Amino acid sequence: xxxxxxxxxxxxxxxxxxxxxxxxxxxxxxxxxxxxxxxxxxxxxxxxxxxxxxxxxxxxxxxxxxxxxxxxxxxxxxxxxxxxxxxxxxxxxxxxxxxxxxxxxxxxxxxxxxxxxxxxxxxxxxxxxxxxxxxxxxxxxxxxxxxxxxxxxxxxxxxxxxxxxxxxxxxxxxxxxxxxxxxxxxxxxxxxxxxxxxxxxxxxxxxxxxxxxxxxxxxxxxxxxxxxxxxxxxxxxxxxxxxxxxxxxxxxxxxxxxxxxxxxxxxxxxxxxxxxxxxxxxxxxxxxxxxxxxxxxxxxxxxxxxxxxxxxxxxxxxxxxxxxxxxxxxxxxxxxxxxxxxxxxxxxxxxxxxxxxxxxxxxxxxxxxxxxxxxxxxxxxxxxxxxxxxxxxxxxxxxxxxxxxxxxxxxxxxxxxxxxxxxxxxxxxxxxxxxxxxxxxxxxxxxxxxxxxxxxxxxxxxxxxxxxxxxxxxxxxxxxxxxxxxxxxxxxxxxxxxxxxxxxxxxxxxxxxxxxxxxxxxxxxxxxxxxxxxxxxxxxxxxxxxxxxxxxxxxxxxxxxxxxxxxxxxxxxxxxxxxxxxxxxxxxxxxxxxxxxxxxxxxxxxxxxxxxxxxxxxxxxxxxxxxxxxxxxxxxxxxxxxxxxxxxxxxxxxxxxxxxxxxxxxxxxxxxxxxxxxxxxxxxxxxxxxxxxxxxxxxxxxxxxxxxxxxxxxxxxxxxxxxxxxxxxxxxxxxxxxxxxxxxxxxxxxxxxxxxxxxxxxxxxxxxxxxxxxxxxxxxxxxxxxxxxxxxxxxxxxxxxxxxxxxxxxxxxxxxxx
Amino acid sequence: xxxxxxxxxxxxxxxxxxxxxxxxxxxxxxxxxxxxxxxxxxxxxxxxxxxxxxxxxxxxxxxxxxxxxxxxxxxxxxxxxxxxxxxxxxxxxxxxxxxxxxxxxxxxxx
Ligand code: SRM
Ligand SMILES: Cc1cc2nc3c(=O)[nH]c(=O)nc-3n(C[C@H](O)[C@H](O)[C@H](O)COP(=O)(O)OP(=O)(O)OC[C@H]3O[C@@H](n4cnc5c(N)ncnc54)[C@H](O)[C@@H]3O)c2cc1C
Ligand code: SF4
Ligand code: FES
Numbered sequence: 001x002x003x004x005x006x007x008x009x010x011x012x013x014x015x016x017x018x019x020x021x022x023x024x025x026x027x028x029x030x031x032x033x034x035x036x037x038x039x040x041x042x043x044x045x046x047x048x049x050x051x052x053x054x055x056x057x058x059x060x061x062x063x064x065x066x067x068x069x070x071x072x073x074x075x076x077x078x079x080x081x082x083x084x085x086x087x088x089x090x091x092x093x094x095x096x097x098x099x100x101x102x103x104x105x106x107x108x109x110x111x112x113x114x115x116x117x118x119x120x121x122x123x124x125x126x127x128x129x130x131x132x133x134x135x136x137x138x139x140x141x142x143x144x145x146x147x148x149x150x151x152x153x154x155x156x157x158x159x160x161x162x163x164x165x166x167x168x169x170x171x172x173x174x175x176x177x178x179x180x181x182x183x184x185x186x187x188x189x190x191x192x193x194x195x196x197x198x199x200x201x202x203x204x205x206x207x208x209x210x211x212x213x214x215x216x217x218x219x220x221x222x223x224x225x226x227x228x229x230x231x232x233x234x235x236x237x238x239x240x241x242x243x244x245x246x247x248x249x250x251x252x253x254x255x256x257x258x259x260x261x262x263x264x265x266x267x268x269x270x271x272x273x274x275x276x277x278x279x280x281x282x283x284x285x286x287x288x289x290x291x292x293x294x295x296x297x298x299x300x301x302x303x304x305x306x307x308x309x310x311x312x313x314x315x316x317x318x319x320x321x322x323x324x325x326x327x328x329x330x331x332x333x334x335x336x337x338x339x340x341x342x343x344x345x346x347x348x349x350x351x352x353x354x355x356x357x358x359x360x361x362x363x364x365x366x367x368x369x370x371x372x373x374x375x376x377x378x379x380x381x382x383x384x385x386x387x388x389x390x391x392x393x394x395x396x397x398x399x400x401x402x403x404x405x406x407x408x409x410x411x412x413x414x415x416x417x418x419x420x421x422x423x424x425x426x427x428x429x430x431x432x433x434x435x436x437x438x439x440x441x442x443x444x445x446x447x448x449x450x451x452x453x454x455x456x457x458x459x460x461x462x463x464x465x466x467x468x469x470x471x472x473x474x475x476x477x478x479x480x481x482x483x484x485x486x487x488x489x490x491x492x493x494x495x496x497x498x499x500x501x502x503x504x505x506x507x508x509x510x511x512x513x514x515x516x517x518x519x520x521x522x523x524x525x526x527x528x529x530x531x532x533x534x535x536x537x538x539x540x541x542x543x544x545x546x547x548x549x550x551x552x553x554x555x556x557x558x559x560x561x562x563x564x565x566x567x568x569x570x571x572x573x574x575x576x577x578x579x580x581x582x583x584x585x586x587x588x589x590x591x592x593x594x595x596x597x598x599x600x601x602x603x604x605x606x607x608x609x610x611x612x613x614x615x616x617x618x619x620x621x622x623x624x625x626x627x628x629x630x631x632x633x634x635x636x637x638x639x640x641x642x643x644x645x646x647x648x649x650x651x652x653x654x655x656x657x658x659x660x661x662x663x664x665x666x667x668x669x670x671x672x673x674x675x676x677x678x679x680x681x682x683x684x685x686x687x688x689x690x691x692x693x694x695x696x697x698x699x700x701x702x703x704x705x706x707x708x709x710x711x712x713x714x715x716x717x718x719x720x721x722x723x724x725x726x727x728x729x730x731x732x733x734x735x736x737x738x739x740x741x742x743x744x745x746x747x748x749x750x751x752x753x754x755x756x757x758x759x760x761x762x763x764x765x766x767x768x769x770x771x772x773x774x775x776x777x778x779x780x781x782x783x784x785x786x787x788x789x790x791x792x793x794x795x796x797x798x799x800x801x802x803x804x805x806x807x808x809x810x811x812x813x814x815x816x817x818x
Numbered sequence: 819x820x821x822x823x824x825x826x827x828x829x830x831x832x833x834x835x836x837x838x839x840x841x842x843x844x845x846x847x848x849x850x851x852x853x854x855x856x857x858x859x860x861x862x863x864x865x866x867x868x869x870x871x872x873x874x875x876x877x878x879x880x881x882x883x884x885x886x887x888x889x890x891x892x893x894x895x896x897x898x899x900x901x902x903x904x905x906x907x908x909x910x911x912x913x914x915x916x917x918x919x920x921x922x923x924x925x926x927x928x
Binding site for chain 1: 823825826830831832833834835837838839840841852868869872873874875876877881883884885886888899918
């Protein structure tokens with residue numbers, strides 16, 4: 001809500017936006033978030049409607065939604081933000097010298113900055129009769145109204161163009177009872193998104209619904225009747241087909257006349273740089289009218305990325321850049337699943353994986369290049385579309401997944417409930433997010449009522465997938481199905497959080513290269529938008545600082561999550577749990593006695609054996625913590641930390657009749673060596689004495705299996721939300737080798753992983769080959785890594801000793817009475 | 819009658835930190851922002867009662883340690899789209915001492 005006085009407004013810079021569509025208004029929304037009140041804003045829109053969701057015109061035409069359903073920003077929104085709105089006014093002139101725009105009816109507005117968001121126009125074939133009544137295109141609410149009116153009066157519709165838009169128009173008209181023929185010049189439908197087999201399947205399923213097709217037909221003209229209305233379409237080969245309504249959907253052209261008339265450089269779009277600025281620095285352009293690095297995008301996901309960057313520059317933060325986007329396509333025809341992304345034809349240097357079941361109506365093709373997914377087409381079963389798209393967009397190395405790739409995410413070791421329930425088959429009362437108890441209906445309602453577009457928005461408003469994240473894929477599917485299009489596609493690189501546009505990698509590099517030692521220094525250097533960050537970035541920065549400059553950068557307790565600040569785990573009632581270390585899961589009667597004594601003395605309500613081979617004292621009062629630690633006289637188990645957790649072991653050769661190596665001792669040695677190690681996320685190890693693997697090493701970050709001739713080292717296992725089996729790294733001979741290789745791997749992870757990324761996710765991103773190259777092929781690099789880890793650990797102290805015996809941060813554990 | 823009670827020194831709270839005071843049967847969390855302004859809220863998150871004093875303070879907000887709701891230090895209200903408010907109490911700093919307004923606590927307890 002803008003509460004400023006008219007006088008205050010008069011002193012603001014003036015921003016004028018031409019084109020009141022999806023990309024432009026999104027830019028304003030982003031701008032108002034970053035710098036409310038920086039500008040006095042005026043908007044011109046040629047259409048008589050406030051901003052609406054153009055994508056959903058297809059469901060409106062099909063009768064599945066109404067125009068009211070798809071309004072994104074009602075006029076009240078503009079009023080709330082004190083935006084002057086000129087609806088139904090087309091701007092026809094920009095006077096760059098006087099910095100002023102003028103609309104058809106003479107309305108003028110001056111600007112300090114101008115934003116062009118004029119979208120695009122449908123291309124109309126220059127054939128005789130194209131101007132007859134009943135020949136229209138499919139772009140706005142007026143077109144949809146015209147189609148709906150025609151469908152109630154006439155019978156024969158011809159859609160020229162068998163692309164995405166044409167097929168959606170044809171489907172809508174068919175649903176409205178018309179007899180529809182789709183005319184297409186190409187040899188198969190949607191040739192820019194589909195290969196021939198996929199297109200044939202699509203055509204077959206549409207034919208089953210009653211749609212007719214004329215392929216390889218070139219439209220020569222329209223034949224008019226007595227009343228000046230179209231009656232038939234004529235082709236170059238002389239054939240004709242009856243038509244009372246012709247919808248031209250043969251492509252779009254960026255709306256650049258206005259920009260061109262003002263002398264702005266245009267080349268298939270208004271040419272912009274990476275900050276969305278045109279050749280006139282006061283004028284920006286976003287959306288379908290803009291040409292960025294030679295590409296004018298025609299889907300909303302990239303346009304929204306542009307909007308974000310443009311807003312950042314309009315807000316004078318000046319740090320975002322738009323690097324271009326990878327896009328994917330879905331067809332919004334109910335009952336037909338289609339997905340296409342990237343380079344799906346494949347060519348030199350690529351390999352394709354194919355799955356084809358013509359009877360079942362399923363066809364899938366994945367194209368790989370250099371172990372990465374570069375494209376894909378799917379029809380009939382697209383449940384994994386979002387997953388493939390994420391792999392493609394992030395350029396993930398998929399060599400490890402190759403065998404299962406075609407079968408989707410479920411077959412790649414996912415124990416979570418991500419793909420088991422398919423969004424489409426779920427009823428509204430089925431639970432999607434088990435952590436926050438959010439049902440499908442809640443999510444659908446929030447998307448519709450609040451006009452949500454992105455996964456982030458859905459998380460903020462419903463909490464779905466905001467906790468453990470295992471239902472993210474499902475939420476994305478629901479978002480795609482409800483909002484249409486592929487809204488949720490996130491930017492390629494992730495910024496640390498909303499306080500900055502910098503990525504984790506950029507922040508780390510800056511810390512190292514510029515010797516930054518404190519959080520305020522990092523924030524000042526990297527121009528954080530908030531005065532002291534938030535609960536997401538501060539813990540990350542704190543970790544990056546202490547891991548980059550051990551012994552120099554001082555730990556900031558206020559930037560640690562409570563568990564790491566109090567060195568105990570907070571419980572649901574505000575009490576804490578204490579888990580002392582039991583090296584390698586081995587204990588002594590004396591230790592057990594002390595634990596028992598402490599439990600009695602402090603009336604600990606629950607004593608439990610954990611899943612990590614040690615004992616948990618649950619329900620401890622915060623003020624008792626330092627005394628309990630002192631009485632226990634055992635080291636901190638770090639069960640609360642993004643740190644080394646447990647090293648699980650089996651009995652091994654000391655007792656077991658099958659044991660080949662002393663796994664218990666190896667585990668104890670590892671745990672003692674890496675004790676106190678902070679990491680991007682928690683780190684768990686295990687050692688088994690033989691391949692029977694009683695210590696379950698396959699689901700640990702580092703797992704060791706003793707064999708007769710030495711030790712096998714596995715990395716990147718995970719037993720949590722998304723179960724992953726560890727991958728074989730190397731086999732070594734001695735216990736010292738085990739320490740050096742495991743330590744080097746862990747240090748590499750500590751130096752390179754993003755905060756809150758576990759080893760499995762880190763490996764997913766960089767690939768096992770990279771890790772092998774770094775620590776197996778290069779002995780010097782390996783030893784250097786191990787050395788850096790040993791140094792970092794040498795300056796860490798046991799936090800329990802410091803607090804229980806030396807009174808460090810005493811205030812944390814005191815309570816006041818007043 | 820003077821209803822401002824001296825509870826502890828400002829220096830007893832770390833910047834961007836909090837301390838808890840038991841007073842009149844309520845747990846009160848006293849927060850210290852980066853610029854040394856202090857705020858007092860009941861130590862109960864409007865979501866499910868989590869101890870706000872244990873959260874991470876940033877700007878003029880605290881992130882609850884339980885499920886990460888953000889709560890405005892000034893009003894005690896959750897940041898939209900979350901809803902609900904924790905009770906707020908009068909507090910100020912005088913000569914480096916943190917003073918709590920007992921009259922606002924009486925009102926709350928009543
Ligand atoms: C106590 C314990 C359960 C038990 O009674 O056995 C436990 C308790 C918690 N686990 Fe766990 N996990 C415990 C073993 C495990 C294991 C099994 C293991 O370590 O062998 C796993 C699967 C292995 C793995 O991590 O890969 C496990 C996977 C998780 C996860 C999912 C991690 C993931 O990357 O997918 C979380 C959530 C997280 O960390 O974000 C989690 C989080 C938690 C938290 C910290 C939740 C929280 O934030 O409050 C629980 C803390 C309770 C407390 O205060 O003590 N816990 N948790 C186990 C402590 C082991 C120990 O001695 O340190
Ligand atoms: C039927 C249909 C289905 C679609 N489906 C999908 C989909 O599933 N997924 C997807 O990602 N994308 C889809 N799209 C594309 C998506 O809608 C567009 O990419 C997006 O709307 C473009 O946003 P924009 O702001 O650049 O342009 P627009 O939303 O077109 O907004 C431009 C506005 O500027 C106005 N204007 C132009 N010139 C002037 C002027 N001189 N003065 C004043 N106003 C002017 C226009 O009237 C228009 O209202 C679909 C499009 C259509 C038509
Ligand atoms: S202990 Fe682990 S599995 Fe059990 S409820 Fe807590 S987080 Fe979930
Ligand atoms: S109790 Fe505070 S966020 Fe849930």
